[in-house]
Amino acid sequence: xxxxxxxxxxxxxxxxxxxxxxxxxxxxxxxxxxxxxxxxxxxxxxxxxxxxxxxxxxxxxxxxxxxxxxxxxxxxxxxxxxxxxxxxxxxxxxxxxxxxxxxxxxxxxxxxxxxxxxxxxxxxxxxxxxxxxxxxxx
Numbered sequence: 001x002x003x004x005x006x007x008x009x010x011x012x013x014x015x016x017x018x019x020x021x022x023x024x025x026x027x028x029x030x031x032x033x034x035x036x037x038x039x040x041x042x043x044x045x046x047x048x049x050x051x052x053x054x055x056x057x058x059x060x061x062x063x064x065x066x067x068x069x070x071x072x073x074x075x076x077x078x079x080x081x082x083x084x085x086x087x088x089x090x091x092x093x094x095x096x097x098x099x100x101x102x103x104x105x106x107x108x109x110x111x112x113x114x115x116x117x118x119x120x121x122x123x124x125x126x127x128x129x130x131x132x133x134x135x136x137x138x
Contacts, residue, residue, distance in 0.1 A: 006042050006097040020068055024060035027068050034103050035110040037076035041068055041100040048096040049087040061100065069102055078104035082112040 008014040009028065016028035019039060030038040043061055047053040053061075065083065073079055084101040086093040105111035 004095050004097045006095055006099065007046065010042070010044050019071065020064060022060070022064070024057055025064050027064070030101065034101075034112055035078070035106055037072045037078065037102075037104045039068060039072055039102040041065060041102065043098055047098050049093070050085060050098055051087070053098055061098075065100060065102075072102050072104060076104050076106070078106045080105040082114075084112060 005014060009016045010026055016026075016031075018026070018028045020027035020041075024044055025041065026044060027039055027041040030040050041061065041064065043053060043057040045054060045057040047057070050058070069081065069083065072081065082101070082103045082105060084103060085099065101112075103112045
């Protein structure tokens with residue numbers, strides 16, 4: 001895995017505004033926040049995308065994400081927020097290390113703005129695709 005800013009933060013080479021740390025997870029304030037309280041939550045395990053992360057590190061992230069969301073709400077007073085995680089450059093991942101953004105949405109101007117170009121799912125295509133995904137899980 002390439003040396004990234006997150007690896008250097010985990011190793012203590014680069015300072016951060018830490019909000020949480022355990023043996024598997026580190027959370028800190030984003031230095032380029034979309035809104036007040038924008039927090040990054042990263043596994044200490046080096047994995048570029050979520051599918052490359054071990055089940056153990058994924059479970060650790062899943063355990064602490066709700067707690068950190070509650071803490072961001074308590075600290076900012078903002079009850080609406082986005083949790084964002086991108087995988088791969090084409091999906092807007094800027095740093096090749098798994099990371100979740102907790103982004104408070106206090107109003108229309110601050111926080112994450114997204115487009116959602118929804119399409120309809122053909123019933124037969126949906127049946128086939130769900131079958132393929134189920135088969136890949138076994």
